[in-house]
Amino acid sequence: MSKHIEALTPILDGIVRPQAERIDRDALFPADAVTALGDAGVLGLLSAPEVGGMGLGIRQAYEVVERIAHGCGSTAMVVTMHFCGAAVIERHGSEEARRQVAGGKLATLAFSEAGSRSHFWAPLSTAKSVTDGIALDAHKSWITSSHHAEQYVWSSQPVAADGFCTLWLVPRDTPGIEIGAGFDGLGLRGNDSTPCKATAATIPADHRLGEDGKGFDIMMETVLPLFNILNGACSVGLMDEATLRTREHVVGVRYEHLDNSLADLPTIRNTLARMRCKVDQSRALLEDTLDALESGSEEASLRVLQAKAVCNDSAGEVCDLAMRVCGGAAFRKDLAVERYFRDARAGMVMAPTSDVLYDFIGKAVCGMSLL
Ligand SMILES: Cc1cc2nc3c(=O)[nH]c(=O)nc-3n(C[C@H](O)[C@H](O)[C@H](O)COP(=O)(O)OP(=O)(O)OC[C@H]3O[C@@H](n4cnc5c(N)ncnc54)[C@H](O)[C@@H]3O)c2cc1C
CATH class of the missing domain: 1.10.540.10 (Acyl-CoA dehydrogenase/oxidase, N-terminal domain)
Incomplete structure (x- = not known):
């Protein structure tokens, strides 16, 4: 192992x-x-x-x-x-x-902001050079692990350079950082993702990650491939488990008056088959994307965009089908299928969202620039 x-x-x-x-x-x-x-x-x-x-x-x-x-x-x-x-x-x-x-x-990422919402590449927050370092002002909208991560990788507008943004390493306990109250979400309920305000939060100037104004390049080269693959991996794990639990349920429960099981219904087997196909298609795409990244294939950038959108949306569909196939039993918490259903809703609205990815993929297919 x-x-x-x-x-x-x-x-x-x-x-x-x-x-x-x-x-x-x-x-x-x-x-x-x-x-x-x-x-x-x-x-x-x-x-x-x-x-x-x-x-x-x-x-x-x-x-x-x-x-x-x-x-x-x-x-x-x-x-x-x-x-x-x-x-x-x-x-x-x-x-x-x-x-x-x-x-x-x-660690965690502090990219999304109240002003530019899911358009994480366009921070409105600022970083100003002051006598004792860099003063950050921001209204971040979502930071996973916000009360527990000891360091945030944080985006702001550049200090002086041209470019979309600059990245910083911001210790959570920096004076001027105000973390919002706990997370009460539909799914991923333990992920502690809250807003966070920075008011003249001052960090040492050497906490800059990469060059001033080059944050977007780091987002694209380092963060995007990793985030899209790992967010896709979350989706695959969730939908695979929902499919396994659905299979266990339909094979296990019986209509005693008919002496058969849910799995004896062709419609149930058909739906379970479609769920299995979506899981396996998604995992195959993720693994193809990893192969493309590792071999430096020309297709790698397109695959990175596709992988997250396909896995996130498939997870939404598969977990929706799991709820239907498992019937009232899934509506209660007994099977935990509803937890997977709720958790699987997050990926598609996490930036880059599925809709934004389809826009990017369409532009890439048409030979247009993404932004
Ligand atoms: C559980 C969870 C954890 C998160 N953790 C983090 C984190 O750790 N760090 C972080 O930085 N962010 C995090 N986020 C934020 C996330 O990445 C998104 O920024 C956020 O979910 C976007 O929500 P919004 O309401 O601002 O979306 P909006 O931007 O208001 O979008 C609303 C809808 O419009 C669509 N839309 C927007 N622009 C376009 C476009 N150009 N074309 C087509 N459709 C478009 C979107 O797809 C979406 O369906 C997290 C989000 C969630 C749900």
């Missing part, structure tokens, strides 16, 4: 699966899982061995996130946002910041 799966498996069995229902019901942050993942080195999966990390890549991160999503969507999303932040820090952060991530310090 590879080292990341060996480190992950006992945490899945001992913490993630047993706690998933309570995390959803009480909107609890999956703190035990995050601590265990940090201690086992899984949060340092993308960090280089020279700073104490596992030195693995996007494919292994995908394998981790998909497995977690089978058990708990909230934990999978927290780990997804961590890996995205971690990748930027690994490539552009100081050695100390890289060591902290490798050692299990939780």
Whole structure:
């Protein structure tokens, strides 16, 4: 067994699966899982061995996130946002910041803003040069793990350069950072995604990640491929588990007066077949996207756009079908199918949203520039 799966498996069995229902019901942050993942080195999966990390890549991160999503969507999303932040820090952060991530310090992305909403590439927030560093003013709209991540990878308008944006490493406890109240969402209820305001929150100037004005390039080169694959992995894990639970239900429950099971109904089998096909198509597309990225194929950029849209939308459809096939039993919490249904709604509205991705894919197909 590879080292990341060996480190992950006992945490899945001992913490993630047993706690998933309570995390959803009480909107609890999956703190035990995050601590265990940090201690086992899984949060340092993308960090280089020279700073104490596992030195693995996007494919292994995908394998981790998909497995977690089978058990708990909230934990999978927290780990997804961590890996995205971690990748930027690994490539552009100081050695100390890289060591902290490798050692299990939780990271996240603070891109979305109240003013530009899902158009994360266009921050309205500002960064000004002041005597003791850089003063940030912002109204961030969603930050996963906002009360628990120790460092945010944060976007702002450039200080002086041209360009869409600049990225910064912002410690959560920076004076001037005001984190909103807890998350009460439809799904992913443990992901602690809240708004956050910054009022003259001052960080050292050397907390800049990459060059001034080059944040958009980092978003496109480092964050987008990783985020789209991992967000897609969340969707695949959720819909696969919903399909497995649906199969168990339809094979197991009986119409005693007819002496048969739900699986004896052709319409039920037909729907289950369509669910299975969507799961397998989505996973195949994700794996094709990973192959394209690893081989440097010309198709890689298009695949990255397609992978998230297809996986997110398929997860919505598959979990909707799971609710229908499992009938009233799914409407209650007994089967947990409704948790997967609710969790699966998030991916498609997380930026880049499915609609924006289809717009980008259409432009790419027509040979037009994306923005
Ligand atoms: C559970 C969860 C966790 C999140 N975590 C984070 C996080 O850690 N960090 C972070 O930065 N953000 C995070 N987000 C925010 C997310 O990435 C999006 O920015 C946010 O969901 C967008 O919501 P909105 O209401 O602002 O969308 P809006 O921008 O208001 O969009 C509304 C609708 O319009 C559509 N639309 C918008 N523009 C276009 C277009 N050009 N073409 C076609 N359709 C369009 C959208 O697809 C959507 O359906 C999170 C969101 C969720 C739900």
